[in-house]
Amino acid sequence: MEKYFGKRPTILDSCQELEAHNAEENLMENDDINESEIKADPDLRKPIAEYGVNIWDRIRREYVAKGPCQPKDNIFQKTRQGKDNRSFRDAWYKDYDWLEYSEAKHAAYCFYCFLFKRGYVAPGDEAFTSCGFSNWKKILEKFKAHVGDKSSAHNKARIEYENFVNQRQSVAYVVSRGMTTKEKEYRIRLTATVDVVRFLLIQGLPFRGHDESSTSLNKCNFLELLEWYGLRNDEVGKVILKNAPGNNQMTSPSVQKDMANACAVETTELGDRHFSILVDESRD
Numbered sequence: 001m002e003k004y005f006g007k008r009p010t011i012l013d014s015c016q017e018l019e020a021h022n023a024e025e026n027l028m029e030n031d032d033i034n035e036s037e038i039k040a041d042p043d044l045r046k047p048i049a050e051y052g053v054n055i056w057d058r059i060r061r062e063y064v065a066k067g068p069c070q071p072k073d074n075i076f077q078k079t080r081q082g083k084d085n086r087s088f089r090d091a092w093y094k095d096y097d098w099l100e101y102s103e104a105k106h107a108a109y110c111f112y113c114f115l116f117k118r119g120y121v122a123p124g125d126e127a128f129t130s131c132g133f134s135n136w137k138k139i140l141e142k143f144k145a146h147v148g149d150k151s152s153a154h155n156k157a158r159i160e161y162e163n164f165v166n167q168r169q170s171v172a173y174v175v176s177r178g179m180t181t182k183e184k185e186y187r188i189r190l191t192a193t194v195d196v197v198r199f200l201l202i203q204g205l206p207f208r209g210h211d212e213s214s215t216s217l218n219k220c221n222f223l224e225l226l227e228w229y230g231l232r233n234d235e236v237g238k239v240i241l242k243n244a245p246g247n248n249q250m251t252s253p254s255v256q257k258d259m260a261n262a263c264a265v266e267t268t269e270l271g272d273r274h275f276s277i278l279v280d281e282s283r284d
């Protein structure tokens with residue numbers, strides 16, 4: 001089996017999908033931005049342009065991770081408009097994924113325009129981004145007017161939003177723009193974990209045991225070997241197991257399986273069935 005594991009960089013490449021997913025999670029924990037700055041309610045947010053230009057993308061990342069503010073099952077405030085009492089309706093979210101509602105101001109906002117609007121905005125349209133929109137009469141026509149044609153400010157913002165989200169999923173992008181401390185720690189954790197997975201696969205050893213709790217004296221090959229690695233390598237020890245973020249320890253059975261499957265991509269002759277058996281097999 002050893003011959004299949006000679007090209008370590010290729011095996012790491014195979015983990016790209018997992019890495020992209022976890023890198024995204026790590027980025028959301030970025031400690032350079034004060035969490036309290038990121039407001040769910042669109043009326044309470046500080047405009048992106050008021051931050052230093054070097055952190056615009058990090059602020060956007062936080063908001064993209066949160067998604068648009070779309071409270072539901074809410075009693076939206078009714079106001080007399082024309083002959084009728086009117087209010088916002090959460091059913092509108094279905095057709096307008098950019099639509100946000102501020103409970104603080106009882107007004108509608110546009111998520112894409114908040115994140116990426118720049119330069120000229122058509123007169124009357126700034127309500128969706130700066131002060132909020134709350135005249136619900138003929139609102140669907142107003143939504144349509146806000147979206148506008150292909151070259152509208154809204155559609156330009158939407159395209160920027162989509163590019164931003166796609167770019168965020170690219171590992172090459174994460175690497176090229178330089179890594180944060182959390183990303184570096186993540187990479188060390190990932191590499192150490194892949195090393196352990198490779199070793200167990202090469203030796204044909206089962207991964208899991210009956211008692212994998214942290215106090216168990218004999219957890220399983222996977223956890224024991226990872227712990228041993230951390231005890232002998234400070235750089236690794238500082239970022240794995242109890243020193244890893246709670247949601248990113250990379251020790252769950254599903255992560256072990258993902259890693260083994262990623263290695264199996266390289267070993268087409270065996271396929272991943274064999275690895276699944278190894279991962280699932282307990283000590284006995």
Ligand SMILES: [Zn+2]
Pocket residue numbers: 098110111112113114128146153154157
């Ligand atoms: Zn918009």
